[in-house]
Amino acid sequence: MDETQTRPELSQVEQVPAIPPSRKRQLDSDDDAEPRTKRARTTRPTSEPARLTRQNLARFNKMGKKGTSKAPPSTSDPSIGSSGKSSGTTRTLSTTASGFADQAYKNGILDPLDSKPSPNFEDVRERLARSRATASPPEPEYKRYINKVEGAPNEATLVYEVGGKLLKEYDDEGYSRAFNQAFTGYPDDVGFNKGLSAPQPDFVEGLRKREYRPFPVDERVSGAVLYKDDPHSLTLPHLAGEWKGPGKNMKEARMQAAYDGAALVYARNQALSYMGKSDPSGHAEITTFTTDGTNLNLFAHHAAPTEEGALEYHQYPIKSINLIDSYQGYKEGRKHLRNAQDYAREQSYALKDQLKEYCKQQRHSGLHSVAEEAPLLPVPGIEPLNAYEDEGDYEVVEHQPIYQPTPPTSSKLKHSKSHRLHSTPHSSKAPSSTHSSTHSSGGKRKASSSQSSHESSGHVSKNRSY
Template identity: 60%
Template sequence: MNQGSETTQTPLSPQPETVDKRPGQVSATTPTQEEQASPKTSSRKRQTDDSDVEPQPKRARLTRKKLTRKNLAAFNKMGKKKASDPTDDSESTKTKTTSTTTSGFAAKARKNGILPQLHSKPPKDLKDLQKQYAQSRATASPPESEYERYTKKVIKAGNEATVVAEASELLKKYPDGYDRAYNRAFTNLPQDVGFNNGLSAPQPDFVEGLEAGEYRPCPIDDRIPGAALFQDDPYSITLPRFAGEWKGPSGDIKEATMQAAYDGAAMVYARAQALAYMGEEDPLGHAAATTFTIDGTYLNLYAHYAAPAEDDEDALEYHQFPILSTYLTTSYEDFKKGRKQLRNAQDHAKAQSEQLRDQLKQHWKQNRTKLPPVAEGVHPPDVEPPPHATDGYEDASPHVLQEEAEDEDD
């Protein structure tokens, strides 16, 4: 290109403007600095160069975004509900709950009807429980050497995990089918049913009970929401009646007591739902669950039950009342006494769980045979199917009809 000559090139597609860098010469198609700074001039220039293409400024900005994995994930989320996005701050604030380890837990629990120990009343069967938990056992007591070993280990324990490991030896172990779980949240418990409004799921340090399979053929979790503690777990502990909270050497036993009150309320609630399903209920004021707290040194056993509030009969209050307390490390006799009380409480909870299991299985079998013919997917010749059973369906399967009929019967 000769010096001083001017050439004008029309690009086939949008290209960066070419500028002759020699001083004093400006390409006829190259805007000056003032024109570059002007949005109107720049916009007009793009429209002139691409006269046969409709201007799409928004699309141009989007295409500059690199198609990285991160951006792809963002594009895929478009159109989905915000509830499915765990990073959505606006949604998380709506479902924010108070954990059992935060400072506001006790106040919220009290508003939900979970009474602190100070305001709880003794259950009507308190003396029976005290007598039963203190009675002698058929098995031999541990040797004194076991007490000495336990005391040294607990006194030297530097954290809660060590206390849990040592104190767990005080508990009785049962055969398969009556299981235990450590530090696991009740993920299958319905939210905001009264006692747990605005609170995170109970997560006791220890809980034991029958597994879901022990209730077959009764579809326990389908009929009683929250009966099985753990969501999507076929071996979930179901309708337990015994749980506990540990604390380490620097832990707050008051916090453990409040957490146990919440654990007990959850077990009482589930048991009440199971009884209501059969049209029954516990005697008013009788304990429906037992919890314990232990820091390695002190062992406390509590009874739990629900009763109508004195100032509002339509509201339930969940009571937690001490049954027995033992100082495990003061003497060999106290160590044996505490271990005996703890194991007797376990046996009592297991027996009560098995009794409820048998009632539920029997109820299911009896009522299953009493269901109307529609429950089996068969309609009598002179009776037409209910209109809602086939609305919107070309072929209503007998299985669907059976499920609907059973729900209505419940």
């Protein structure tokens, strides 16, 4: 019995037809550069063609597998965002790049080691530890949880299994959540995110953009609307979370959560600033969490200025809980996380109501001051509008677009304007909205200090009104 019968693979190699002479000349021809280039990438770097042996075929197949590109991931994979890109790719660029931690630190994003507790930190900790009105989960559920976590092969499975057991679901149609979605609507380079890609938390929960109508929150508040060109985008959320798969680096998750928290703090501060308000100095109203299914870590976030005036974003730990060591630990973790959800939801609704009420007041104020045009800002080379404040009377002519100061009344002025004044020489014609009060008093309008103050407030009101 020959060797080809005992080793069939040799027979298959020997049965490969030889390359015809004409084809061989074509491959070796200098006129055909493309085949020569491909051959140079897949064969030995010599002028002699590789022999068609079993070893060379195996080597060729191995090289072909290395060079084969993988098929694009399916968009049904929960680890892939709406952009169609794998979350692992984008997260690598934004968080595990060698310079991320250093750049974040330069931008003022502090880790727990450098962060300081907020003045209301004890209130935050107590709030998350409060007993809930609902019953605790039964012990069999805890045992099922352990089984799910220990059997999870990857991060996507943990997000589904852990999220379903620990997180609370709300029935509000306008209050929603998103998983692994980059903040495509977030502004670039607003300080803390300089040189960094957009935040992309594994979990974020908040109100939808439509709940803020008629207030144009996307136009008025920087960083409020998370997703670009999405009328249902989450807006001004107060809670975000990061998951890690089995055996993954939880320190990386904490760093991602610090970035997420800074983004939410910035947006909240912008919303309050728009209304002329602010949280008490250093108060924490934003919460983030990290978990790998086994451990749950909660953080409070706030911003505070340094002595030099720069803004720093603090991430201070609230509590760390082991979810699988004991039934009590599982209940504690579940309670803390759900309390954090409830408080974030309360803060989201409260901020939304404040913005809408402020919008309503601005519109109402604008309707009552239609006739009182806001004074223009000073223009170089032109005297300010209050230059004649103490030099005599002036009148406001109906339909006149801008206040024009009028010099002191003279007989010549009265004569030139007699065709459009009342019979009383000192009464001026007021705009329609203030005519009745002016006519009844019979007096002339003067540029008093109280009126100047009112006009100044009207100017601010118009600038903030839409």
